[in-house]
Amino acid sequence: MADAPSAYETDALIADDIDAYLDAHQNKGLLRFITCGSVDDGKSTLIGRLLYDSKMVFEDQLAALESDSKKVGTQGQEIDFALLVDGLAAEREQGITIDVAYRFFATEKRKFIVADTPGHEQYTRNMVTGASTADLAVILIDARKGVLKQTRRHTFLCQLLGIRHMVLAVNKMDLVGYDRAVFDDIVAQYRTFAHELGMEGVTAIPLSGFRGDHITATPSPNMPWYDGPSLIGHLESVELASSALQQQPFAMPVQWVNRPDLDFRGFAGLIAGGSVKPGDTVRVVPSGKTSTVARIVTADGDLDEAVAGQSVTLTMADEIDCSRGDVIAAADAPPETADQFEATLVWMDDEALKPGRGYWLKLATQTVTATVQEPKYEIDIEHEQHIAAKTLALNAIGVAEVYTDKPLVFAPYVHSKTLGGFILVDKITNRTVAAGMLNFSLRRADNVHWQPTTIGREDHAALKSQTPRLLWFTGLSGSGKSTIANEVEKLLAQMNRHTFLLDGDNVRHGLNKDLGFTEADRIENIRRIGEVAKLMTDAGLVVLTAFISPFRAERDMVRAMLPEGEFVEIFVDTPLDVAEARDVKGLYKKARAGELKNFTGIDSPYEAPETPEIRVNTVEMTPVEAAEHIIRQILPLK
Structure with a gap:
Protein backbone atom coordinates (compact mmCIF):
# COMPACT_ATOMS: atom_id res chain seq x y z
CA MET A 1 0.00 0.00 0.00
CA ALA A 2 1.36 3.40 -0.95
CA ASP A 3 2.38 5.76 1.80
CA ALA A 4 -0.02 8.62 2.56
CA PRO A 5 1.19 12.00 1.28
CA SER A 6 3.03 14.18 3.75
CA ALA A 7 1.63 17.50 4.96
CA TYR A 8 4.06 19.27 2.63
CA GLU A 9 2.91 17.16 -0.31
CA THR A 10 -0.75 17.75 0.59
CA ASP A 11 -0.19 21.52 0.67
CA ALA A 12 1.55 21.28 -2.71
CA LEU A 13 -1.37 19.33 -4.18
CA ILE A 14 -3.85 21.86 -2.82
CA ALA A 15 -1.73 24.70 -4.25
CA ASP A 16 -1.63 22.94 -7.62
CA ASP A 17 -5.41 22.55 -7.56
CA ILE A 18 -5.89 26.22 -6.71
CA ASP A 19 -3.48 27.29 -9.46
CA ALA A 20 -5.27 25.02 -11.95
CA TYR A 21 -8.65 26.46 -10.90
CA LEU A 22 -7.46 30.05 -11.15
CA ASP A 23 -5.82 29.37 -14.50
CA ALA A 24 -8.99 27.77 -15.85
CA HIS A 25 -11.09 30.67 -14.56
CA GLN A 26 -8.64 33.20 -15.99
CA ASN A 27 -8.87 31.64 -19.46
CA LYS A 28 -12.65 31.35 -19.60
CA GLY A 29 -14.30 33.34 -22.36
CA LEU A 30 -16.19 36.50 -21.39
CA LEU A 31 -19.66 37.33 -22.71
CA ARG A 32 -21.13 40.79 -22.21
CA PHE A 33 -24.90 40.98 -22.48
CA ILE A 34 -27.79 43.22 -21.55
CA THR A 35 -31.34 42.71 -20.42
CA CYS A 36 -33.84 45.15 -21.87
CA GLY A 37 -37.52 45.53 -22.59
CA SER A 38 -40.47 47.46 -21.24
CA VAL A 39 -41.13 48.56 -17.67
CA ASP A 40 -41.76 45.76 -15.15
CA ASP A 41 -40.93 42.94 -17.54
CA GLY A 42 -38.73 41.41 -14.84
CA LYS A 43 -35.23 42.35 -15.98
CA SER A 44 -33.80 42.96 -12.52
CA THR A 45 -35.48 39.85 -11.13
CA LEU A 46 -33.99 37.75 -13.92
CA ILE A 47 -30.46 39.03 -13.27
CA GLY A 48 -30.91 38.51 -9.54
CA ARG A 49 -31.94 34.92 -10.22
CA LEU A 50 -28.88 34.41 -12.47
CA LEU A 51 -26.61 35.67 -9.69
CA TYR A 52 -28.36 33.47 -7.12
CA ASP A 53 -28.34 30.32 -9.23
CA SER A 54 -24.67 30.77 -10.17
CA LYS A 55 -23.77 30.99 -6.45
CA MET A 56 -22.59 34.61 -6.75
CA VAL A 57 -24.52 35.80 -3.66
CA PHE A 58 -22.63 35.72 -0.37
CA GLU A 59 -24.30 34.61 2.85
CA ASP A 60 -24.40 38.12 4.32
CA GLN A 61 -25.86 39.45 1.04
CA LEU A 62 -28.48 36.68 1.09
CA ALA A 63 -29.45 37.49 4.67
CA ALA A 64 -29.78 41.19 3.81
CA LEU A 65 -31.76 40.27 0.69
CA GLU A 66 -34.22 38.15 2.69
CA SER A 67 -34.64 41.00 5.17
CA ASP A 68 -35.18 43.59 2.42
CA SER A 69 -37.64 41.29 0.66
CA LYS A 70 -39.79 41.22 3.80
CA LYS A 71 -39.65 45.02 4.04
CA VAL A 72 -40.93 45.53 0.50
CA GLY A 73 -43.65 42.94 1.05
CA THR A 74 -42.70 40.15 -1.35
CA GLN A 75 -45.54 37.66 -1.60
CA GLY A 76 -45.16 34.68 0.65
CA GLN A 77 -41.99 36.19 2.15
CA GLU A 78 -40.02 34.79 -0.82
CA ILE A 79 -36.82 36.41 -2.03
CA ASP A 80 -37.19 39.47 -4.27
CA PHE A 81 -34.22 38.92 -6.56
CA ALA A 82 -34.62 42.35 -8.17
CA LEU A 83 -33.22 43.92 -4.99
CA LEU A 84 -29.82 42.42 -5.82
CA VAL A 85 -29.61 44.75 -8.81
CA ASP A 86 -31.80 47.79 -8.08
CA GLY A 87 -29.23 49.53 -5.92
CA LEU A 88 -30.44 53.14 -6.09
CA ALA A 89 -32.83 54.27 -3.38
CA ALA A 90 -35.05 55.84 -6.04
CA GLU A 91 -35.21 52.52 -7.87
CA ARG A 92 -36.34 50.63 -4.79
CA GLU A 93 -38.89 53.29 -3.91
CA GLN A 94 -40.39 53.35 -7.40
CA GLY A 95 -39.89 49.66 -8.17
CA ILE A 96 -38.17 50.46 -11.48
CA THR A 97 -34.65 50.53 -12.91
CA ILE A 98 -33.28 54.02 -13.60
CA ASP A 99 -29.55 53.66 -14.06
CA VAL A 100 -27.55 50.91 -15.76
CA ALA A 101 -26.45 48.27 -13.25
CA TYR A 102 -23.54 46.00 -14.16
CA ARG A 103 -23.10 42.61 -12.49
CA PHE A 104 -20.51 39.86 -12.86
CA PHE A 105 -21.10 36.13 -12.57
CA ALA A 106 -19.53 32.95 -13.87
CA THR A 107 -20.40 29.34 -14.63
CA GLU A 108 -18.17 26.36 -15.24
CA LYS A 109 -17.88 27.27 -18.92
CA ARG A 110 -17.85 31.05 -19.17
CA LYS A 111 -17.65 34.42 -17.42
CA PHE A 112 -20.38 37.04 -17.86
CA ILE A 113 -20.91 40.77 -17.40
CA VAL A 114 -24.58 41.67 -17.56
CA ALA A 115 -26.05 45.16 -17.78
CA ASP A 116 -29.52 45.70 -16.37
CA THR A 117 -30.90 48.58 -18.45
CA PRO A 118 -33.95 50.73 -17.69
CA GLY A 119 -37.25 50.14 -19.44
CA HIS A 120 -38.71 53.67 -19.28
CA GLU A 121 -38.52 55.59 -22.56
CA GLN A 122 -37.10 58.63 -20.73
CA TYR A 123 -34.03 56.56 -19.82
CA THR A 124 -33.30 55.40 -23.37
CA ARG A 125 -29.87 57.06 -23.20
CA ASN A 126 -29.01 54.83 -20.22
CA MET A 127 -30.09 51.77 -22.20
CA VAL A 128 -27.87 52.81 -25.10
CA THR A 129 -24.93 53.12 -22.71
CA GLY A 130 -25.41 49.54 -21.53
CA ALA A 131 -25.93 48.18 -25.04
CA SER A 132 -22.88 49.86 -26.56
CA THR A 133 -20.47 47.18 -25.27
CA ALA A 134 -22.81 44.16 -25.35
CA ASP A 135 -22.42 41.06 -27.53
CA LEU A 136 -25.89 39.70 -26.80
CA ALA A 137 -29.26 41.14 -25.78
CA VAL A 138 -31.94 39.44 -23.75
CA ILE A 139 -35.21 41.12 -24.76
CA LEU A 140 -37.73 40.44 -22.02
CA ILE A 141 -41.47 40.36 -22.64
CA ASP A 142 -44.10 40.03 -19.93
CA ALA A 143 -46.18 37.04 -21.05
CA ARG A 144 -49.32 38.86 -19.89
CA LYS A 145 -48.66 41.98 -22.03
CA GLY A 146 -47.03 40.71 -25.21
CA VAL A 147 -44.96 42.84 -27.61
CA LEU A 148 -45.02 46.51 -26.53
CA LYS A 149 -43.68 49.80 -27.88
CA GLN A 150 -40.54 49.60 -25.72
CA THR A 151 -39.97 46.02 -26.88
CA ARG A 152 -39.77 47.32 -30.44
CA ARG A 153 -37.73 50.34 -29.44
CA HIS A 154 -35.11 48.35 -27.57
CA THR A 155 -34.92 45.70 -30.29
CA PHE A 156 -34.30 48.41 -32.87
CA LEU A 157 -31.63 50.02 -30.70
CA CYS A 158 -29.90 46.69 -30.14
CA GLN A 159 -29.78 46.08 -33.87
CA LEU A 160 -28.63 49.66 -34.46
CA LEU A 161 -25.81 49.20 -31.95
CA GLY A 162 -24.59 46.08 -33.72
CA ILE A 163 -25.58 43.41 -31.21
CA ARG A 164 -25.28 40.12 -33.09
CA HIS A 165 -27.13 37.71 -30.80
CA MET A 166 -30.73 38.21 -29.64
CA VAL A 167 -32.67 36.19 -27.06
CA LEU A 168 -36.42 36.65 -26.78
CA ALA A 169 -37.16 35.82 -23.15
CA VAL A 170 -40.92 35.47 -22.62
CA ASN A 171 -40.99 36.01 -18.88
CA LYS A 172 -43.60 35.47 -16.15
CA MET A 173 -44.93 32.33 -17.78
CA ASP A 174 -46.07 31.26 -14.30
CA LEU A 175 -48.62 34.10 -14.36
CA VAL A 176 -50.27 32.77 -17.54
CA GLY A 177 -50.40 29.16 -16.38
CA TYR A 178 -47.38 28.18 -18.49
CA ASP A 179 -49.67 28.29 -21.53
CA ARG A 180 -47.84 27.28 -24.71
CA ALA A 181 -50.34 29.12 -26.91
CA VAL A 182 -49.47 32.40 -25.21
CA PHE A 183 -45.76 31.80 -25.81
CA ASP A 184 -46.23 30.80 -29.46
CA ASP A 185 -48.41 33.86 -30.18
CA ILE A 186 -45.83 36.28 -28.68
CA VAL A 187 -42.97 34.63 -30.57
CA ALA A 188 -44.91 34.88 -33.85
CA GLN A 189 -45.61 38.60 -33.28
CA TYR A 190 -42.00 39.31 -32.42
CA ARG A 191 -40.52 37.33 -35.32
CA THR A 192 -42.69 39.30 -37.76
CA PHE A 193 -41.35 42.57 -36.37
CA ALA A 194 -37.75 41.25 -36.27
CA HIS A 195 -37.99 40.07 -39.87
CA GLU A 196 -38.99 43.59 -40.96
CA LEU A 197 -35.78 44.85 -39.33
CA GLY A 198 -33.75 42.22 -41.17
CA MET A 199 -33.04 40.22 -38.01
CA GLU A 200 -32.86 36.46 -38.25
CA GLY A 201 -31.96 33.70 -35.82
CA VAL A 202 -33.66 35.06 -32.69
CA THR A 203 -33.67 32.44 -29.90
CA ALA A 204 -36.99 32.36 -28.00
CA ILE A 205 -37.13 30.91 -24.46
CA PRO A 206 -40.20 30.68 -22.17
CA LEU A 207 -39.20 31.27 -18.56
CA SER A 208 -40.04 32.57 -15.13
CA GLY A 209 -37.34 34.65 -13.53
CA PHE A 210 -39.16 34.62 -10.20
CA ARG A 211 -39.72 30.84 -10.08
CA GLY A 212 -36.53 29.90 -11.90
CA ASP A 213 -38.10 28.03 -14.84
CA HIS A 214 -35.61 27.52 -17.71
CA ILE A 215 -32.96 29.71 -16.11
CA THR A 216 -30.49 26.89 -15.47
CA ALA A 217 -29.96 23.67 -17.39
CA THR A 218 -32.60 21.81 -15.34
CA PRO A 219 -35.72 21.30 -17.52
CA SER A 220 -38.87 22.90 -16.13
CA PRO A 221 -41.58 20.36 -15.22
CA ASN A 222 -44.11 23.16 -15.77
CA MET A 223 -43.38 23.40 -19.51
CA PRO A 224 -42.79 19.89 -20.85
CA TRP A 225 -43.75 21.14 -24.31
CA TYR A 226 -40.50 23.20 -24.58
CA ASP A 227 -37.37 21.31 -25.68
CA GLY A 228 -35.03 24.22 -26.46
CA PRO A 229 -32.05 25.53 -24.48
CA SER A 230 -32.21 27.10 -21.05
CA LEU A 231 -31.08 30.71 -20.72
CA ILE A 232 -27.77 29.79 -19.08
CA GLY A 233 -27.21 27.01 -21.60
CA HIS A 234 -27.68 29.39 -24.50
CA LEU A 235 -25.47 32.07 -22.95
CA GLU A 236 -22.72 29.50 -22.54
CA SER A 237 -22.87 28.37 -26.17
CA VAL A 238 -23.14 31.52 -28.33
CA GLU A 239 -20.06 32.63 -30.25
CA LEU A 240 -18.06 35.27 -28.42
CA ALA A 241 -17.51 38.63 -30.10
CA SER A 242 -13.77 38.31 -29.50
CA SER A 243 -13.70 35.28 -31.82
CA ALA A 244 -15.22 37.30 -34.66
CA LEU A 245 -12.94 40.28 -33.99
CA GLN A 246 -9.88 38.09 -34.28
CA ALA A 331 0.13 47.22 -43.60
CA ASP A 332 -1.98 45.65 -46.33
CA ALA A 333 -5.39 46.44 -44.80
CA PRO A 334 -5.29 49.82 -43.02
CA PRO A 335 -8.52 51.58 -41.93
CA GLU A 336 -9.84 54.60 -43.83
CA THR A 337 -9.40 58.28 -43.06
CA ALA A 338 -11.94 61.01 -43.81
CA ASP A 339 -13.37 64.24 -42.40
CA GLN A 340 -16.97 64.02 -43.65
CA PHE A 341 -19.37 61.22 -42.74
CA GLU A 342 -22.93 60.07 -42.58
CA ALA A 343 -23.67 59.00 -39.02
CA THR A 344 -26.55 57.76 -36.92
CA LEU A 345 -26.96 59.71 -33.67
CA VAL A 346 -28.75 58.87 -30.44
CA TRP A 347 -29.28 62.23 -28.71
CA MET A 348 -28.68 61.96 -24.96
CA ASP A 349 -28.88 65.53 -23.66
CA ASP A 350 -31.77 67.64 -22.38
CA GLU A 351 -30.61 70.47 -24.66
CA ALA A 352 -31.39 69.67 -28.28
CA LEU A 353 -28.81 69.35 -31.06
CA LYS A 354 -27.69 72.66 -32.48
CA PRO A 355 -26.76 72.05 -36.14
CA GLY A 356 -23.51 73.76 -37.05
CA ARG A 357 -22.26 74.04 -33.47
CA GLY A 358 -18.83 72.63 -32.73
CA TYR A 359 -18.74 69.61 -30.40
CA TRP A 360 -15.86 67.45 -29.28
CA LEU A 361 -16.03 64.12 -31.10
CA LYS A 362 -14.25 61.26 -29.34
CA LEU A 363 -13.65 58.07 -31.30
CA ALA A 364 -11.28 55.45 -29.87
CA THR A 365 -8.29 57.55 -28.74
CA GLN A 366 -8.96 60.41 -31.17
CA THR A 367 -10.51 63.75 -30.21
CA VAL A 368 -11.50 66.30 -32.87
CA THR A 369 -13.94 69.15 -33.31
CA ALA A 370 -17.08 68.10 -35.19
CA THR A 371 -20.12 69.91 -36.49
CA VAL A 372 -23.41 68.13 -37.11
CA GLN A 373 -25.54 69.33 -40.01
CA GLU A 374 -29.32 69.53 -39.93
CA PRO A 375 -30.55 65.92 -39.72
CA LYS A 376 -31.52 64.17 -42.93
CA TYR A 377 -34.31 62.55 -40.93
CA GLU A 378 -35.33 61.31 -37.50
CA ILE A 379 -36.23 57.64 -37.05
CA ASP A 380 -39.74 57.02 -35.73
CA ILE A 381 -39.22 53.63 -34.10
CA GLU A 382 -42.84 53.08 -33.12
CA HIS A 383 -44.07 53.36 -36.72
CA GLU A 384 -40.81 52.23 -38.36
CA GLN A 385 -40.51 55.26 -40.63
CA HIS A 386 -38.36 58.31 -41.31
CA ILE A 387 -39.69 61.73 -40.37
CA ALA A 388 -38.43 65.22 -41.19
CA ALA A 389 -36.43 66.94 -38.44
CA LYS A 390 -34.43 70.14 -38.03
CA THR A 391 -32.82 69.02 -34.77
CA LEU A 392 -32.74 66.07 -32.37
CA ALA A 393 -34.21 66.24 -28.86
CA LEU A 394 -33.55 64.00 -25.85
CA ASN A 395 -33.71 60.27 -26.76
CA ALA A 396 -34.29 61.01 -30.45
CA ILE A 397 -32.48 58.92 -33.06
CA GLY A 398 -31.56 60.44 -36.39
CA VAL A 399 -29.21 60.36 -39.35
CA ALA A 400 -27.07 63.39 -40.18
CA GLU A 401 -23.85 64.43 -41.87
CA VAL A 402 -20.92 65.08 -39.53
CA TYR A 403 -17.88 67.18 -40.48
CA THR A 404 -14.62 67.12 -38.51
CA ASP A 405 -11.85 69.71 -38.44
CA LYS A 406 -9.23 67.09 -39.30
CA PRO A 407 -9.34 63.57 -40.74
CA LEU A 408 -10.45 60.69 -38.51
CA VAL A 409 -9.11 57.16 -38.73
CA PHE A 410 -12.25 55.08 -38.81
CA ALA A 411 -14.13 51.98 -39.93
CA PRO A 412 -17.90 51.76 -40.45
CA TYR A 413 -19.62 50.82 -37.20
CA VAL A 414 -20.97 47.59 -38.69
CA HIS A 415 -17.37 46.44 -39.07
CA SER A 416 -15.83 47.84 -35.89
CA LYS A 417 -17.49 49.25 -32.79
CA THR A 418 -14.14 50.63 -31.65
CA LEU A 419 -13.33 52.55 -34.83
CA GLY A 420 -16.92 53.32 -35.79
CA GLY A 421 -18.58 54.31 -32.51
CA PHE A 422 -18.14 57.78 -31.04
CA ILE A 423 -19.54 60.24 -28.54
CA LEU A 424 -20.18 63.97 -28.85
CA VAL A 425 -19.25 66.21 -25.92
CA ASP A 426 -20.46 69.77 -25.37
CA LYS A 427 -17.40 72.04 -25.31
CA ILE A 428 -18.83 74.38 -22.71
CA THR A 429 -20.44 72.02 -20.20
CA ASN A 430 -18.37 68.86 -20.91
CA ARG A 431 -21.59 66.84 -20.97
CA THR A 432 -21.80 63.83 -23.25
CA VAL A 433 -24.66 64.87 -25.53
CA ALA A 434 -24.85 62.03 -28.07
CA ALA A 435 -23.68 58.57 -28.98
CA GLY A 436 -23.01 58.02 -32.65
CA MET A 437 -22.22 55.39 -35.22
CA LEU A 438 -20.32 56.20 -38.42
CA ASN A 439 -22.09 54.68 -41.42
CA PHE A 440 -19.70 55.68 -44.20
CA SER A 441 -17.51 58.55 -45.37
CA LEU A 442 -18.93 60.98 -47.90
CA ARG A 443 -17.48 60.73 -51.38
CA ARG A 444 -16.87 64.45 -51.58
CA ALA A 445 -14.45 64.10 -48.67
CA ASP A 446 -12.17 62.15 -51.01
CA ASN A 447 -12.65 64.51 -53.96
CA VAL A 448 -11.88 67.84 -52.28
CA HIS A 449 -8.23 68.58 -51.46
CA TRP A 450 -6.45 71.67 -50.19
CA GLN A 451 -4.58 73.27 -53.08
CA PRO A 452 -1.11 74.46 -52.02
CA THR A 453 0.00 77.90 -53.23
CA THR A 454 3.45 79.42 -53.56
CA ILE A 455 2.56 82.67 -51.79
CA GLY A 456 1.36 81.93 -48.26
CA ARG A 457 -0.13 83.91 -45.38
CA GLU A 458 3.32 84.89 -44.08
CA ASP A 459 4.16 86.40 -47.45
CA HIS A 460 0.89 88.37 -47.53
CA ALA A 461 1.52 89.71 -44.04
CA ALA A 462 5.12 90.65 -44.89
CA LEU A 463 3.99 92.60 -47.97
CA LYS A 464 1.70 94.63 -45.73
CA SER A 465 4.28 94.97 -42.94
CA GLN A 466 1.76 93.90 -40.31
CA THR A 467 0.63 90.97 -38.22
CA PRO A 468 -2.83 89.64 -39.15
CA ARG A 469 -5.45 89.95 -36.43
CA LEU A 470 -9.13 89.18 -36.06
CA LEU A 471 -10.69 91.75 -33.72
CA TRP A 472 -13.95 90.08 -32.74
CA PHE A 473 -16.42 92.59 -31.22
CA THR A 474 -19.25 90.91 -29.30
CA GLY A 475 -22.05 92.33 -27.18
CA LEU A 476 -25.79 92.94 -27.04
CA SER A 477 -27.68 94.75 -29.74
CA GLY A 478 -27.27 98.46 -29.04
CA SER A 479 -24.07 97.98 -27.06
CA GLY A 480 -22.04 100.03 -29.55
CA LYS A 481 -20.08 97.27 -31.32
CA SER A 482 -20.37 98.66 -34.84
CA THR A 483 -19.68 102.23 -33.74
CA ILE A 484 -16.56 101.30 -31.78
CA ALA A 485 -15.30 98.92 -34.50
CA ASN A 486 -15.66 101.75 -37.02
CA GLU A 487 -13.62 104.09 -34.77
CA VAL A 488 -10.91 101.41 -34.35
CA GLU A 489 -10.68 100.94 -38.13
CA LYS A 490 -10.32 104.72 -38.62
CA LEU A 491 -7.39 104.81 -36.18
CA LEU A 492 -5.77 101.79 -37.88
CA ALA A 493 -6.16 103.47 -41.28
CA GLN A 494 -4.35 106.51 -39.89
CA MET A 495 -1.52 104.11 -38.96
CA ASN A 496 -1.41 102.81 -42.57
CA ARG A 497 -2.73 99.40 -41.56
CA HIS A 498 -4.58 97.24 -44.06
CA THR A 499 -7.99 96.42 -42.62
CA PHE A 500 -11.49 95.23 -43.42
CA LEU A 501 -14.63 95.59 -41.29
CA LEU A 502 -17.28 92.85 -41.43
CA ASP A 503 -20.47 94.21 -39.88
CA GLY A 504 -23.38 91.97 -38.88
CA ASP A 505 -26.09 93.88 -40.71
CA ASN A 506 -24.00 94.39 -43.85
CA VAL A 507 -23.13 90.70 -44.18
CA ARG A 508 -26.80 89.72 -43.97
CA HIS A 509 -27.48 91.72 -47.15
CA GLY A 510 -25.43 89.26 -49.19
CA LEU A 511 -23.42 86.32 -47.88
CA ASN A 512 -25.93 85.43 -45.17
CA LYS A 513 -29.16 86.79 -46.60
CA ASP A 514 -30.64 83.26 -46.53
CA LEU A 515 -30.31 82.95 -42.74
CA GLY A 516 -32.85 83.86 -40.09
CA PHE A 517 -32.40 84.35 -36.36
CA THR A 518 -33.06 80.91 -34.90
CA GLU A 519 -30.25 79.42 -32.82
CA ALA A 520 -29.26 77.15 -35.72
CA ASP A 521 -29.18 80.08 -38.15
CA ARG A 522 -27.16 82.20 -35.72
CA ILE A 523 -24.62 79.39 -35.41
CA GLU A 524 -24.34 79.07 -39.21
CA ASN A 525 -24.09 82.87 -39.51
CA ILE A 526 -21.04 82.92 -37.23
CA ARG A 527 -19.48 79.87 -38.87
CA ARG A 528 -19.60 81.55 -42.29
CA ILE A 529 -18.20 84.79 -40.91
CA GLY A 530 -15.41 82.87 -39.23
CA GLU A 531 -14.46 81.18 -42.50
CA VAL A 532 -14.48 84.52 -44.37
CA ALA A 533 -12.46 86.21 -41.63
CA LYS A 534 -9.91 83.37 -41.72
CA LEU A 535 -9.42 83.85 -45.48
CA MET A 536 -8.96 87.59 -44.92
CA THR A 537 -6.33 87.05 -42.23
CA ASP A 538 -4.63 84.61 -44.60
CA ALA A 539 -4.43 87.61 -46.94
CA GLY A 540 -2.55 89.49 -44.19
CA LEU A 541 -5.39 91.83 -43.17
CA VAL A 542 -6.42 93.10 -39.78
CA VAL A 543 -10.09 92.08 -39.77
CA LEU A 544 -12.73 93.65 -37.55
CA THR A 545 -16.11 91.96 -37.01
CA ALA A 546 -19.12 93.43 -35.22
CA PHE A 547 -21.63 90.68 -34.41
CA ILE A 548 -23.73 89.90 -31.38
CA SER A 549 -22.37 86.30 -31.64
CA PRO A 550 -24.33 85.28 -28.55
CA PHE A 551 -22.90 81.79 -27.97
CA ARG A 552 -19.46 81.06 -26.48
CA ALA A 553 -19.16 77.81 -28.42
CA GLU A 554 -19.26 79.61 -31.76
CA ARG A 555 -16.80 82.29 -30.69
CA ASP A 556 -14.48 79.50 -29.53
CA MET A 557 -15.03 77.76 -32.87
CA VAL A 558 -13.77 80.83 -34.75
CA ARG A 559 -10.86 81.21 -32.33
CA ALA A 560 -9.83 77.62 -33.12
CA MET A 561 -9.73 78.44 -36.87
CA LEU A 562 -6.83 80.86 -36.42
CA PRO A 563 -3.23 80.56 -35.24
CA GLU A 564 -2.78 81.15 -31.53
CA GLY A 565 -2.80 84.83 -30.62
CA GLU A 566 -4.52 86.11 -33.78
CA PHE A 567 -8.08 86.00 -32.40
CA VAL A 568 -8.78 88.96 -30.11
CA GLU A 569 -12.15 88.82 -28.36
CA ILE A 570 -13.42 92.30 -27.49
CA PHE A 571 -16.41 92.32 -25.16
CA VAL A 572 -18.45 95.51 -25.51
CA ASP A 573 -19.88 95.25 -22.01
CA THR A 574 -23.16 97.16 -21.90
CA PRO A 575 -25.95 96.29 -19.42
CA LEU A 576 -29.22 95.16 -21.00
CA ASP A 577 -31.19 98.08 -19.61
CA VAL A 578 -28.71 100.58 -21.10
CA ALA A 579 -28.69 98.85 -24.49
CA GLU A 580 -32.49 98.68 -24.46
CA ALA A 581 -32.78 102.38 -23.54
CA ARG A 582 -30.71 103.27 -26.59
CA ASP A 583 -32.75 101.05 -28.95
CA VAL A 584 -31.55 102.96 -32.00
CA LYS A 585 -33.27 100.56 -34.44
CA GLY A 586 -36.42 100.00 -32.35
CA LEU A 587 -35.68 96.29 -32.11
CA TYR A 588 -36.10 95.93 -28.35
CA LYS A 589 -39.53 97.55 -28.54
CA LYS A 590 -40.61 95.05 -31.19
CA ALA A 591 -39.16 92.15 -29.21
CA ARG A 592 -40.99 93.22 -26.04
CA ALA A 593 -44.20 93.42 -28.04
CA GLY A 594 -43.69 89.88 -29.34
CA GLU A 595 -43.22 91.10 -32.91
CA LEU A 596 -39.57 89.97 -33.10
CA LYS A 597 -38.82 86.40 -32.06
CA ASN A 598 -35.46 84.99 -30.92
CA PHE A 599 -34.09 88.41 -30.02
CA THR A 600 -30.91 88.26 -27.94
CA GLY A 601 -31.40 89.44 -24.38
CA ILE A 602 -35.19 89.12 -24.51
CA ASP A 603 -36.20 85.61 -25.56
CA SER A 604 -32.83 84.29 -26.70
CA PRO A 605 -29.78 84.06 -24.41
CA TYR A 606 -26.53 85.98 -24.59
CA GLU A 607 -23.51 84.11 -23.18
CA ALA A 608 -21.08 86.83 -22.13
CA PRO A 609 -17.34 86.17 -22.59
CA GLU A 610 -15.70 84.84 -19.43
CA THR A 611 -12.09 85.82 -20.21
CA PRO A 612 -12.05 88.20 -23.19
CA GLU A 613 -8.73 89.67 -24.29
CA ILE A 614 -10.24 93.17 -24.08
CA ARG A 615 -13.30 94.49 -22.25
CA VAL A 616 -14.75 97.98 -22.82
CA ASN A 617 -17.59 99.53 -20.85
CA THR A 618 -19.61 101.94 -22.98
CA VAL A 619 -21.26 103.42 -19.90
CA GLU A 620 -17.89 104.67 -18.71
CA MET A 621 -16.26 105.32 -22.11
CA THR A 622 -17.23 107.19 -25.26
CA PRO A 623 -16.80 105.24 -28.54
CA VAL A 624 -13.63 107.22 -29.31
CA GLU A 625 -12.17 106.52 -25.85
CA ALA A 626 -13.05 102.83 -26.21
CA ALA A 627 -11.36 102.71 -29.62
CA GLU A 628 -8.19 104.34 -28.28
CA HIS A 629 -8.15 101.85 -25.38
CA ILE A 630 -8.43 98.92 -27.82
CA ILE A 631 -5.62 100.25 -30.04
CA ARG A 632 -3.31 100.51 -27.02
CA GLN A 633 -4.10 96.90 -26.10
CA ILE A 634 -3.42 95.38 -29.54
CA LEU A 635 -0.18 97.22 -30.32
CA PRO A 636 2.31 96.44 -31.65
CA LEU A 637 0.85 94.87 -34.76
CA LYS A 638 4.24 93.61 -35.96
Missing part, protein backbone atom coordinates in the same frame (compact mmCIF):
# COMPACT_ATOMS: atom_id res chain seq x y z
CA GLN A 247 -10.82 37.31 -37.88
CA GLN A 248 -10.59 41.00 -38.85
CA PRO A 249 -7.45 42.79 -40.07
CA PHE A 250 -5.18 43.93 -37.24
CA ALA A 251 -5.85 47.41 -35.84
CA MET A 252 -4.83 49.04 -32.55
CA PRO A 253 -5.61 52.66 -31.61
CA VAL A 254 -2.61 54.11 -29.80
CA GLN A 255 -3.58 55.21 -26.30
CA TRP A 256 -0.20 56.50 -25.21
CA VAL A 257 3.50 56.36 -26.03
CA ASN A 258 5.34 54.40 -23.34
CA ARG A 259 8.77 55.97 -22.78
CA PRO A 260 10.03 54.95 -19.30
CA ASP A 261 13.66 55.58 -20.31
CA LEU A 262 15.77 56.59 -23.30
CA ASP A 263 16.24 52.97 -24.38
CA PHE A 264 12.57 51.96 -24.62
CA ARG A 265 9.82 53.40 -26.81
CA GLY A 266 6.58 51.48 -27.17
CA PHE A 267 3.04 52.19 -28.28
CA ALA A 268 0.33 51.07 -25.87
CA GLY A 269 -3.30 50.36 -26.69
CA LEU A 270 -6.19 47.92 -26.81
CA ILE A 271 -6.27 45.76 -29.93
CA ALA A 272 -9.55 46.51 -31.71
CA GLY A 273 -9.38 43.72 -34.26
CA GLY A 274 -7.23 40.93 -35.65
CA SER A 275 -3.95 39.63 -34.27
CA VAL A 276 -0.30 40.62 -34.39
CA LYS A 277 3.05 38.86 -34.03
CA PRO A 278 6.65 40.04 -33.87
CA GLY A 279 7.88 40.41 -37.42
CA ASP A 280 4.53 41.55 -38.82
CA THR A 281 4.63 44.60 -41.11
CA VAL A 282 2.33 47.35 -39.85
CA ARG A 283 1.26 50.79 -41.01
CA VAL A 284 0.65 53.88 -38.87
CA VAL A 285 -2.53 55.67 -39.93
CA PRO A 286 -3.02 58.47 -40.93
CA SER A 287 0.68 59.14 -41.66
CA GLY A 288 1.07 55.94 -43.71
CA LYS A 289 4.54 55.18 -42.31
CA THR A 290 5.39 51.47 -42.17
CA SER A 291 7.59 49.40 -39.88
CA THR A 292 7.92 45.92 -38.40
CA VAL A 293 6.76 44.85 -34.94
CA ALA A 294 9.82 44.03 -32.84
CA ARG A 295 8.23 43.03 -29.50
CA ILE A 296 4.81 42.61 -27.90
CA VAL A 297 5.28 43.75 -24.31
CA THR A 298 2.94 43.14 -21.36
CA ALA A 299 3.28 43.33 -17.59
CA ASP A 300 3.62 39.54 -17.53
CA GLY A 301 6.35 39.42 -20.15
CA ASP A 302 6.64 39.42 -23.93
CA LEU A 303 4.07 37.60 -26.06
CA ASP A 304 4.52 35.57 -29.24
CA GLU A 305 1.10 36.77 -30.41
CA ALA A 306 -1.59 39.21 -29.26
CA VAL A 307 -5.23 39.21 -30.33
CA ALA A 308 -8.31 41.46 -30.27
CA GLY A 309 -9.33 42.42 -26.76
CA GLN A 310 -5.81 42.41 -25.30
CA SER A 311 -4.01 45.52 -24.05
CA VAL A 312 -0.36 45.47 -25.10
CA THR A 313 2.62 47.67 -25.87
CA LEU A 314 4.22 47.28 -29.30
CA THR A 315 7.80 48.23 -30.08
CA MET A 316 8.94 48.80 -33.65
CA ALA A 317 12.07 47.89 -35.55
CA ASP A 318 12.33 51.50 -36.82
CA GLU A 319 12.04 54.93 -35.23
CA ILE A 320 8.68 56.10 -36.62
CA ASP A 321 6.45 59.03 -35.77
CA CYS A 322 3.45 57.67 -33.88
CA SER A 323 1.41 59.21 -31.08
CA ARG A 324 -1.90 59.05 -29.24
CA GLY A 325 -4.82 59.04 -31.68
CA ASP A 326 -2.91 57.23 -34.42
CA VAL A 327 -3.88 53.68 -35.34
CA ILE A 328 -1.32 50.91 -35.89
CA ALA A 329 -2.78 48.53 -38.44
CA ALA A 330 -1.96 45.70 -40.81
